[in-house]
Amino acid sequence: MRGMNPFRPTFGASPHLWAGRQQILTDFATGLAGGPGDPHRSLVIGGARGIGKTVLLTELEDIAISNGWVVLRATGREDTVDTLVNSTIPAKLNELDPPAKRTVTGVSIAGVGRIDSDVADHTEPVPTLGLRLRELLALLETGVMITVDEVQDADPESLSRLAVTYQDLIRDEANVSLVMAGLTHGIGKLLDLPGTTFLRRARRYELGPLQDEDVARILTGTSDKPFDDVAPAVEIAQGYPYLVQLLGYLAYARSGERIGAADIAAVRDECVETMGAQVHHPSLKDVPAAQLAYLHAMADGLTSTSDIAERLGKTPNATTDTRSKLLDRGLIDVAGWGHVQLALPYLAEFLRGGGRINRIS
Ligand SMILES: Nc1ncnc2c1ncn2[C@@H]1O[C@H](COP(=O)(O)OP(=O)(O)OP(=O)(O)O)[C@@H](O)[C@H]1O
Ligand SMILES: [Mg+2]
Structure with missing residues (x-):
């Protein structure tokens, strides 16, 4: 065991080691x-x-x-x-x-x-x-x-x-x-x-998301314990800076002298759940039913705006307003002509899980 956990999964808190941008x-x-x-x-x-x-x-x-x-x-x-x-x-x-x-x-x-x-x-x-x-x-x-x-x-x-x-x-x-x-x-x-x-x-x-090599640099450079292999951690973080800090924090906290593959695998679910509790849950809090239905269609894998409208039993025009409100909320992004994507990693999983907050340790 080493000293204080060097990762900072806190909004607005400057990281110990900066990378990218x-x-x-x-x-x-x-x-x-x-x-x-x-x-x-x-x-x-x-x-x-x-x-x-x-x-x-x-x-x-x-x-x-x-x-x-x-x-x-x-x-x-x-x-x-x-x-x-x-x-x-x-x-x-x-x-x-x-x-x-x-x-x-x-x-x-x-x-x-x-x-x-x-x-x-x-x-x-x-x-x-x-x-x-x-x-x-x-x-x-x-x-x-x-x-x-x-x-x-x-x-x-x-x-x-x-x-x-x-x-x-x-x-x-x-x-x-x-x-x-x-x-x-x-x-x-x-x-x-x-x-x-x-x-x-x-x-x-x-x-946009951080590049994988910057994520790797943040993880290995922030931690005073060596990673056996940082690749699985980079994959979980998906370039999303908050997740980089969160995953680093949790893996560091449970590890011994080194951060091993088992430590990373063990905290993956907690990382995704905390992301749900800290980011997804608050950002979905006041979202009305029509917008939630739109998001759920996307969580099921639909990306074309006309497919989503069809799933909702509406004409594409009738869903334009819903789409633009979701864009305003920062929950979805335009992904090329006539396509949308969920703006945050693991939001689809969160929606598919019923949007509930599970165990948080
Ligand atoms: N370039 C970076 N290198 C290392 N860590 C970073 C970097 N950018 C952000 N982080 C970490 O990511 C987390 C989120 O950062 P920040 O609070 O700046 O996000 P934000 O975009 O302002 O979020 P919000 O929209 O909620 O205000 C913090 O824990 C921060 O330390
Ligand atoms: Mg901010």
Whole structure:
């Protein structure tokens, strides 16, 4: 037995060992170096639940921070703009330029511009996002990165205010970056709204499954116990980052000095069941009967939208609305013309098992 389990099957928790997504990281670093208006400073990242959007945002934030940038984190789950204006940015301003020290002149902090006296009072009335950001930028020689997670839940009005402000700052050659992440279809819908037009020109990335060699690297590189053979674990994980961490965690926990084939085989079912309890069950919670019926037809192996409609005893047109609602929920993906697929690994098994949560240890 070794020390603490090094795997982290927790949403939003950065892994001990990162692998994959190299292109995005490189592009972003290039964008920061590229100067104001560089297209790689505006990113929109889409993907299914548990595919690694939040931890990718954290990696990108780390790149910005290591370049001396200030990072402002926001989420679509709260009023994005109000939170930035009324708490996140004021907190940063006070951190960089504490009110008590504001009389000090000529102080220079690494990465921070020269601070002179009589900087505007940070509690002026009716601040707007644009004013706040300009105030912050004035204190910096570097730039400001804004990240917005869970964009699919954002209020369109708030997102559009953010987009307009960001566009203004870019026009003024400010050093700003905006990176947004969320469920694929929800993002698509938000970017189609008027007011967010500008964001449609941002670099779009769609996170797919990790490559098998990256999965193998995460498993063997995270664990301080050697794997006898990592291949069966890679197969179970199906490139899905949450499953990689979960499987690693469970196999590590039950193994002795080495992680053997028996350890991996023994935790396979628990892994799939936990995936059901943690991911499938919550995402199916409020799904109405018509959509569930559609999913069950898919779980039985149907992928053609006309076959699914036929199974449901409906015309293809009558199921269009159901399909688009399932796309919105991130439960299915379009898989070529007239075809759909379940968006998450083991969702078919979960549905075929009656959508119940079984034993969880
Ligand atoms: N590139 C990676 N390398 C190693 N582990 C990863 C990687 N990407 C994600 N993970 C792991 O996968 C799990 C899920 O990641 P994350 O929480 O970022 O997913 P998400 O896409 O934000 O999910 P949700 O849509 O529910 O917010 C976490 O345990 C995380 O540590
Ligand atoms: Mg997330």
